[in-house]
Amino acid sequence: MSFHYVKKDVPKILMLHAGNKHASNSLILWDKIKNYLTDCEIKEISLRNGAVLDCIGCPYSQCLHFGEKGTCFYGGIISEKVYPAILEADALVLVCPNYNDAVSANIAAFINRLTALFRTHRFYEKALFGIIVSGYSGSDIVAHQLISSLNMNKTFFLPSRFAMMETANNPGSILENEGIEHRTVEFANNILRTISKINNR
DSSP states (O other): OOOOOOOOOEEEEEEESSSSSSOHHHHHHHHHHTOOTTEEEEEEEEETTTTTOOOOOOHHHHHHHHTTTTTTTTTTHIIIIIIIHHHHHSSEEEEEEOOSSSOOOOHHHHHHHHHHHHHOOOOSSEEEEEEEEEEESSSHHHHHIIIIIIIIITTOOOTTTTTTEEOOOSSGGGGGTTTHHHHHHHHHHHHHHHHHHHHHO
């Protein structure tokens, strides 16, 4: 069995987050990375402010029924915005601050709610990337969660060096990390090498 990821002339990137743009080191880092993602179509969706209900485990037949319609029993932003954006995207970027060695509650809810769409779609042709910022440590634990939940369980393609992991505590302090500019450029270039025909750096 072989797999070949098909690169695009103008790849579509979906970025999901649940952070505060004015205080989140993770989102500050994403904004720097985004500046280097040239010739890409980027869509950003916020899962903030309690807009995402978590999955409570509908019976399989019910979950399949809604999945066939491209929706979910609970509706809301996941069904209305995230599902269509996932289907259109060539790459998914999850911006994940480390909350007690775990993704945030809204990101976890998104992953759980993705099950309905997964009933009728596979995501082999969609690359997974993560931007993970921890106050002290534990970024690797969050990265493992993304791998197990979205690559191994939901079939997203996992590129090499798929996650950028940094440590920053005070708001905005991510910009003070030594070598951050170089690592930002390298991570952006890795995304482009993975998904873009044009920017194969």
